[in-house]
Amino acid sequence: MFGKVTIIGMGLIGSSIARNVLAHKLAKTLVVADASEEVCKKLVELELGNIVTDELALSVEDADLVILAVPVGAMGKVAKIIAPNLKQGAILSDTGSVKVSVIDQIKPFCRSGIEIVPAHPIAGTEFSGPESGFVELFEKKWCIITPLPETDVRSVEKVSEFWEKMGAVINIMEPEHHDLVLGITSHLPHLIAYTIVGTADELSDDIKSEVIQFSASGFRGFTRIAASDPTMWRDIFLNNKDAVLEILQRFTEDLTAMQKAIRKGDGDYLYESFSKTRAIRKAIIEQDVGN
Amino acid sequence: MFGKVTIIGMGLIGSSIARNVLAHKLAKTLVVADASEEVCKKLVELELGNIVTDELALSVEDADLVILAVPVGAMGKVAKIIAPNLKQGAILSDTGSVKVSVIDQIKPFCRSGIEIVPAHPIAGTEFSGPESGFVELFEKKWCIITPLPETDVRSVEKVSEFWEKMGAVINIMEPEHHDLVLGITSHLPHLIAYTIVGTADELSDDIKSEVIQFSASGFRGFTRIAASDPTMWRDIFLNNKDAVLEILQRFTEDLTAMQKAIRKGDGDYLYESFSKTRAIRKAIIEQDVGN
Numbered sequence: 231m232f233g234k235v236t237i238i239g240m241g242l243i244g245s246s247i248a249r250n251v252l253a254h255k256l257a258k259t260l261v262v263a264d265a266s267e268e269v270c271k272k273l274v275e276l277e278l279g280n281i282v283t284d285e286l287a288l289s290v291e292d293a294d295l296v297i298l299a300v301p302v303g304a305m306g307k308v309a310k311i312i313a314p315n316l317k318q319g320a321i322l323s324d325t326g327s328v329k330v331s332v333i334d335q336i337k338p339f340c341r342s343g344i345e346i347v348p349a350h351p352i353a354g355t356e357f358s359g360p361e362s363g364f365v366e367l368f369e370k371k372w373c374i375i376t377p378l379p380e381t382d383v384r385s386v387e388k389v390s391e392f393w394e395k396m397g398a399v400i401n402i403m404e405p406e407h408h409d410l411v412l413g414i415t416s417h418l419p420h421l422i423a424y425t426i427v428g429t430a431d432e433l434s435d436d437i438k439s440e441v442i443q444f445s446a447s448g449f450r451g452f453t454r455i456a457a458s459d460p461t462m463w464r465d466i467f468l469n470n471k472d473a474v475l476e477i478l479q480r481f482t483e484d485l486t487a488m489q490k491a492i493r494k495g496d497g498d499y500l501y502e503s504f505s506k507t508r509a510i511r512k513a514i515i516e517q518d519v520g521n
Numbered sequence: 522m523f524g525k526v527t528i529i530g531m532g533l534i535g536s537s538i539a540r541n542v543l544a545h546k547l548a549k550t551l552v553v554a555d556a557s558e559e560v561c562k563k564l565v566e567l568e569l570g571n572i573v574t575d576e577l578a579l580s581v582e583d584a585d586l587v588i589l590a591v592p593v594g595a596m597g598k599v600a601k602i603i604a605p606n607l608k609q610g611a612i613l614s615d616t617g618s619v620k621v622s623v624i625d626q627i628k629p630f631c632r633s634g635i636e637i638v639p640a641h642p643i644a645g646t647e648f649s650g651p652e653s654g655f656v657e658l659f660e661k662k663w664c665i666i667t668p669l670p671e672t673d674v675r676s677v678e679k680v681s682e683f684w685e686k687m688g689a690v691i692n693i694m695e696p697e698h699h700d701l702v703l704g705i706t707s708h709l710p711h712l713i714a715y716t717i718v719g720t721a722d723e724l725s726d727d728i729k730s731e732v733i734q735f736s737a738s739g740f741r742g743f744t745r746i747a748a749s750d751p752t753m754w755r756d757i758f759l760n761n762k763d764a765v766l767e768i769l770q771r772f773t774e775d776l777t778a779m780q781k782a783i784r785k786g787d788g789d790y791l792y793e794s795f796s797k798t799r800a801i802r803k804a805i806i807e808q809d810v811g812n
Contacts, residue, residue: 303788352738356802372735401734411731414721416738422713423739425779427798429772430705440702442804443692444663446811447643447707448714451742457802460795467783467791478780481720482773488716489769492758497594500758504751507718511647511748513733520737 231392236261236293238286238308240269240278241459242354243325244299245363248278250396253365263289264360272360286311293317295392298324298336303465306335313339321345321385327412327462329376329405331469337378345385348405350374350412351398352520356457369397372520376405399519413473417466418481421474423455424463522683527552527584529577529599531560531569532750533645534616535590536654539569541687544656554580555651563651577602584608586683589615589627594756597626604630612636612676618703618753620667620696622760628669636676639696641665641703642689643811647748660688663811667696690810704764708757709772712765714746715754 235257237244244262251260262279263286264270273282283289290296290312300308305326316322322344326332329348340346353371355362373393377386390400403411430441430449441449467474491499515521526548528535535553542551553570554577555561564573574580581587581603591599596617607613613635617623620639631637644662646653664684668677681691694702721732721740732740758765782790806812 352735371737411728411735412738414724414728415732415735415740419717419739419743421779422717422776424795424798425776426710426713426772427801428794429775431797431801433705437702437705441706442801443808444643444702444706444811445805446662447703448710448746449706450805451746452710453798453802453805455739455742456798460792463795464788464791468786468788471783474783475780481717482776484720485713485716485773488712489766492762492765495759497755497759500755501751503719504715504754506722507715507744507747510718510722510733511744514736514741514744517734520735
């Protein structure tokens with residue numbers, strides 16, 4: 231598909247893309263780059279690319295496709311380092327969970343002739359690092375692409391095809407809309423999961439050990455989400471602040487209403503609230519993609 | 522094990538107990554009772570007991586063990602109906618997710634010589650009704666027993682053995698302590714999941730359909746919890762009000778602190794909060810029971 235592909239940032243997502251590029255032969259040459267020497271050592275052991283390097287600037291030379299898979303907060307810094315070395319016509323894509331902020335960070339460094347194609351694969355696990363990636367991660371999962379007005383449609387098609395070959399299903403969206411939808415479906419749930427596990431973490435040690443012991447009663451699912459990469463999630467909240475605060479506000483209002491219903495013993499309100507949520511569950515388990 | 526066992530309330534839990542009694546021959550006679558005629562019809566079809574009846578008062582005659590598997594809010598009403606017909610020395614147990622309130626509801630109707638052994642199996646799925654039960658539901662799951670001071674230790678042992686034969690692992694606890702621990706591990710997570718799915722449900726239809734579409738990014742896990750039986754959960758919150766409101770208060774404070782950190786762009790606070798939650802996850806996945 232491509233002559234040379236460079237992936238920068240070799241965590242769960244980056245290393246899963248690399249595994250796909252190798253497995254499905256999506257590039258003649260695969261360069262995998264990471265600023266951490268330690269990660270690079272692992273990459274050599276794992277044989278995850280034709281070239282392993284911690285020199286980000288050099289890694290993108292002659293690349294047809296460059297994918298930034300670093301935390302959202304590091305996108306601008308990396309773009310600044312690599313942009314002068316990008317060849318004319320190169321596609322610069324990313325995998326960030328926030329799109330408006332990533333575009334704002336990257337765009338100033340890209341001269342005309344660099345094709346920016348922001349992307350976000352809706353896939354992940356609670357595990358981090360290059361050793362946790364796997365080929366099937368994107369299988370039947372959404373990849374949202376949020377092109378800029380000036381992005382060439384052929385570049386969008388090439389990136390779409392690249393992700394489809396990895397098993398993903400493409401959805402095209404405005405960057406602002408992406409950040410709102412993901413704020414609701416992903417960022418708020420993670421914030422709440424981190425918070426409730428943190429609340430439990432501050433309990434006295436004896437209660438905490440029982441919380442762990444009896445976690446199957448509901449708590450456990452939250453701990454899986456709250457075990458996600460802290461750097462990644464810090465950056466997401468700092469970079470999608472407005473959408474997250476807006477939806478958090480609504481959630482807090484609804485939670486206050488629940489609290490009041492419990493305090494007043496308003497069983498009808500509780501019953502009605504707990505009944506209507508079943509329809510969403512049904513719609514979710516009936517869909518094919520993303521499950 | 523027992524001559525005659527009566528299970529009242531044949532939903533997910535009751536019907537799973539019945540399946541175990543039959544599969545492991547834990548009683549000579551199994552009576553399954555439910556106030557709903559419709560449920561009784563299904564019970565006959567499913568062949569879940571030797572006797573199927575909607576006459577709760579008659580169902581407990583001569584029973585050695587009676588298990589109330591009805592919603593927590595209905596325990597007192599059912600106890601009132603059946604108590605006069607309980608034989609001397611009968612064990613009256615239940616499966617309620619709240620213990621103090623259930624004991625308070627049941628106890629006034631039980632004359633001396635009725636052995637009250639409250640129990641709570643920490644097991645369940647998002648599905649309800651007699652057809653959703655299965656034999657393996659309690660396998661390697663906790664069953665918490667909260668005896669009264671006056672409960673005969675031999676009755677506790679008999680109920681423990683009964684649950685162990687169904688695959689459960691027993692933990693003995695004070696009723697008050699149970700309600701606090703479960704308030705944290707189960708009731709608060711359910712309240713939050715119901716709330717966040719409710720918040721999403723109130724969004725405009727186009728956003729809602731996208732929330733469903735991209736739910737894999739975190740939201741989906743909440744919808745599973747929020748699909749649990751509304752009657753059961755209404756009753757739990759009404760009957761464990763104090764513990765739930767207390768832990769909800771702590772959670773709300775922590776969430777407010779998170780909100781402030783996002784608003785102020787305090788990355789250090791977020792990073793630290795998101796890092797410490799990983800230890801709890803690790804402890805949970807390392808344990809044998811309840812996973």
